[in-house]
Amino acid sequence: MVVVAGRRRQEFVEVAVKVFTRADNRRYEDFLAEVSIINRLRHKNIVPLVGWSYNRGEPILTYEYMPNGSLDELLFHRNAGDEQQPTTTRIGQWGTRYNIVKDIATGLHYVHHEYEPMVLHRDIKASNILIDLTFQARLGDFGLACVLADGKNSYTDQGTPGTMGFRAPEYIYSGKATTKTDVFAFGVLVLEVVTGRRAVGRDVLQFGGHVMDWVWHLHAEGNLLAAVDATVLTDAGEFDTQEAVRLLLLGMACCHSNPSDRPTMEGVVRIISKSVPPPDMPLSKPPLMWPPEGWTSADEESTSSTTHNLNRTSAFMVETTTAGRRRKHIASENVPGHPRGRSSQEAFVSVYHTARAS
Incomplete structure (x- = not known):
C-alpha cells in the first residue's frame, strides 16, 4: 500500500493504492472479483472504494486512506x-x-x-x-x-x-x-x-x-x-x-x-x-462432532452419515495438496511436532482445539 493524492467531488482526498502483482492469469480475475463486490458496498464500517484502473494491463484499486492503519x-x-x-x-x-x-x-x-x-x-x-x-x-x-x-x-x-x-x-x-x-x-x-x-x-x-x-x-x-x-x-x-x-x-x-x-x-x-x-x-x-448438525454430505466423497467425535485434547488439521489431489488428515497431538514445509506439496495448517469427550 502507498499513499497518493486523489481528487473526488472537487476535493483532494488521500487514497491507498492496491496493486495486483500476481504474475499468473489469476491477477485479472482477482481484480475483477474484488472490484465487482466492493464497488457496490456502501456502509460506514466498510472501507470505501474511490476508483479503479486497468492501465496498460496493470490492475489497480484505490481506497480511501485510513490514517490510523490496520x-x-x-x-x-x-x-x-x-x-x-x-x-x-x-x-x-x-x-x-x-x-x-x-x-x-x-x-x-x-x-x-x-x-x-x-x-x-x-x-x-x-x-x-x-x-x-x-x-x-x-x-x-x-x-x-x-x-x-x-x-x-x-x-x-x-x-x-x-x-x-x-x-x-x-x-x-x-x-x-x-x-x-x-x-x-x-x-x-x-x-x-x-x-x-x-x-x-x-x-x-x-x-x-x-x-x-x-x-x-x-x-x-x-x-x-x-x-x-x-x-x-x-x-x-x-x-x-x-x-x-x-x-x-x-x-x-x-x-x-x-x-x-x-x-x-x-x-x-x-x-x-x-x-x-x-x-x-x-x-x-x-467437542467437534462430524458431520455437524444439519450438514449434508453431497460434496463429500463418502455419503456415510456416521458422526465422528474428534475427542482430542488438541489437534492440528493439516490440509495438503499434492499432484492435484487434496488430502486431509489429523496430525499428532504433540503440538511442537506438527508437520512443517514439504518440498513437493503445499501445506495449509489451521489450529483448533476440542475438549475431551466425557
Missing part, C-alpha cells in the same frame, strides 16, 4: 527487532476496543443480512480491519470475498482460502464457506482484541496453540477476566468488567466447534448492543 498494527505493533511494544495509542483504552468490535460486527452484519446478494468475506482478521481518523473500524480487503447466489447458503472453493487460525474446522475439512465460517473468524478476532494476543502464537502454545483454547482454559478455571489485555486495565475507572466478560463469552460462542451453535451476525449485534444477555458458555469446550 488493527493488526495497533494491537501487535512491533519494531525492527520484532519485539512486542507497549500500546501507547487509543487502542489501549477499553472503550475504543469495545467500539471497534461493534464496528466490525455492524459491517459484517451488513454484508450478511442487509446487502443483497449476500457476501461472504472469507478473510476476517486484524490486518484486514482498517481504522479511520476517528478510530472507527472499517472492514477491508474483499479480495477473497464471494457472492452467494439466490437460494445458496454456501460457497465451495479449492484450497480453503483464508488465514491460519481464523478458519473454522468444518471449512478446513470441506472447503465450504458459509456465514458461520465468517462468524468463526469474527470470534477469533474478538478474542484477539480483548486479550491483545494473536490467534496463533507461542504464548498460548501450551494450551493448544490457539487463543481460544487459552481463553477456554481460563473460563474452565473460573478466571475468565485473566484473559483481558493488561494494557486496558491501567485505567480502572474506564475499564468495564461486564463488557469484557460479554465480549469474551461472545468470542467463545462464535468460535464454537459446531457451526449450528454459533450465533448469527444478527445475534452478535444484539449481544454487543446489550439488548440481550451474553451467551452462557459451558466450562468445558464442546
Whole structure:
C-alpha cells in the first residue's frame, strides 16, 4: 500500500493504492472479483472504494486512506527487532476496543443480512480491519470475498482460502464457506482484541496453540477476566468488567466447534448492543462432532452419515495438496511436532482445539 493524492467531488482526498502483482492469469480475475463486490458496498464500517484502473494491463484499486492503519498494527505493533511494544495509542483504552468490535460486527452484519446478494468475506482478521481518523473500524480487503447466489447458503472453493487460525474446522475439512465460517473468524478476532494476543502464537502454545483454547482454559478455571489485555486495565475507572466478560463469552460462542451453535451476525449485534444477555458458555469446550448438525454430505466423497467425535485434547488439521489431489488428515497431538514445509506439496495448517469427550 502507498499513499497518493486523489481528487473526488472537487476535493483532494488521500487514497491507498492496491496493486495486483500476481504474475499468473489469476491477477485479472482477482481484480475483477474484488472490484465487482466492493464497488457496490456502501456502509460506514466498510472501507470505501474511490476508483479503479486497468492501465496498460496493470490492475489497480484505490481506497480511501485510513490514517490510523490496520488493527493488526495497533494491537501487535512491533519494531525492527520484532519485539512486542507497549500500546501507547487509543487502542489501549477499553472503550475504543469495545467500539471497534461493534464496528466490525455492524459491517459484517451488513454484508450478511442487509446487502443483497449476500457476501461472504472469507478473510476476517486484524490486518484486514482498517481504522479511520476517528478510530472507527472499517472492514477491508474483499479480495477473497464471494457472492452467494439466490437460494445458496454456501460457497465451495479449492484450497480453503483464508488465514491460519481464523478458519473454522468444518471449512478446513470441506472447503465450504458459509456465514458461520465468517462468524468463526469474527470470534477469533474478538478474542484477539480483548486479550491483545494473536490467534496463533507461542504464548498460548501450551494450551493448544490457539487463543481460544487459552481463553477456554481460563473460563474452565473460573478466571475468565485473566484473559483481558493488561494494557486496558491501567485505567480502572474506564475499564468495564461486564463488557469484557460479554465480549469474551461472545468470542467463545462464535468460535464454537459446531457451526449450528454459533450465533448469527444478527445475534452478535444484539449481544454487543446489550439488548440481550451474553451467551452462557459451558466450562468445558464442546467437542467437534462430524458431520455437524444439519450438514449434508453431497460434496463429500463418502455419503456415510456416521458422526465422528474428534475427542482430542488438541489437534492440528493439516490440509495438503499434492499432484492435484487434496488430502486431509489429523496430525499428532504433540503440538511442537506438527508437520512443517514439504518440498513437493503445499501445506495449509489451521489450529483448533476440542475438549475431551466425557
